[in-house]
Amino acid sequence: MNIQNFIKKFQTLAAIGLWAVLWFCFTTSPLYSQNKEDLEQLIRESKTRAALVQNVQKAVVHIKVEKILRDSQGQPLNNPYDLYNEEFFKRFFPGIKPPERQPGQPFRQEGMGSGTIISQEGYILTNHHVVGEADQILVKLYDGKEVRAKIVGTDPESDIAVIKIEGDGYSALTIGNSKELMVGESVIAVGNPFGLTQTVTYGIVSAKGRTNVGINEYENFIQTDAAINPGNSGGPLVNLRGEIVGVNSAIYSRSGGYQGIGFAVPINMAQRIMDDLINKGTVSRGWLGVGIQDVTQDLAQAFNLENAKGSLITGVMRDTPADRGGLQRGDVVIELNGEEILNSRQFRNEIANAGAGSDIEMKVVRNSKTMYFKINLDERPKELGRVSMKPDKSKENVFGFSVTNITQDDVNKLNLESSNGVLIGEVKPGSLASKEGLAAGMVIQEINRRPIKSVSDFNQIMTESSPVKGILLLVVSDGNARYVNLKQQE
Structure with a gap:
């Protein structure tokens, strides 16, 4: 072996040895071990989340509804655009009105949404706008089986509804506590957007207590960036324990599609309504x-x-x-x-x-x-x-003045002894009251020798009195009391 071959072999062996040493040092270093542990932890978390989703999906159903559309005279409608009704446009195209309906032959409107089985007996929680006006409801279960459902009760003011399918032993979601949700907490939405059954999206709680969305009479929405689209309505929003914490209800969108802002009814609110609907068929507030x-x-x-x-x-x-x-x-x-x-x-x-x-x-x-x-x-x-509001102010009477209740602020500002009586609010120029010297800020303590404490008392006695026969007022101004007799000429 000549010297050059020896040197080449030595260099090759040295390189291999150096790589072996470096690989050994890298794979046994704390940094590599930490990265490997982190990766394995992420894989475990991902698999845990996937298993959680599978359990959740078993309780999520695809809801199909049908309704025969009729006009205000009860005549059937025949307009394919009625598939996208006023409620649909309100929730997914705010500010845009649906096409006008035209009378015609019977037309069957079809709709879709999602729901959550919340008891083994087959009770399903969903939205009012999904099933509230349906003539027929068909529910597709996780295993693909389709069964008829009936409405147990709906509440338009909160957009919550409960339907039921026959049978028992169904997989049901555990009800969580939406009050414990924190902004930034991870959540999962499951539903059937655009008919794509068992679609799963992931996001966070973006905000809580949204009360000014302008969709429902009673609003306290959870806002999330988990993708929600038409068809998701009624499906569950769940936490990472697999508990339902909200009922997906609407989105904010200029296009009708997902733009990162979805809204869910908190489960604490939905559960109380759901219990009322199941037990009484109506909601007590x-x-x-x-x-x-x-x-x-x-x-x-x-x-x-x-x-x-x-x-x-x-x-x-x-x-x-x-x-x-x-x-x-x-x-x-x-x-x-x-x-x-x-x-x-x-x-x-x-x-x-x-x-x-x-x-x-x-x-x-x-x-x-x-x-x-x-x-x-x-x-x-x-x-x-x-139910009438306890009157704080009377209407202007035939004598040309109105009165208000006396508040504590009035007592303080006018240096009154008490809040008994009523305060003259407005006096019409040229009226009988004006001619007799009545003015705003004066206090009336009696009518026809009967003490008054409020506008209610004043209105009651005025109703019983005759303007022609007249009324006798005890009026206090600047600490001085005087009687004023008002009598309308015949």
């Missing part, structure tokens, strides 16, 4: 009997509040829990059952969800002072139009 509005920054300054949060009471209805409990116009509710109230819609939702017969505890700011109230709720009347 708690009712306080007040008018409310949000606290703006300007109102917060006017009411000497620390911040623009809470729910401002704008009126109290007669003989309601609020009336009996002592709430007044101008009160600002800042806490309900120990939970901070951010706006009026949240307050309204919490009252409704509490249910009739529930005792609630409220923290209220009145005239810069903190007060506490414990009130027992009534059931919300079916027709709120029949």
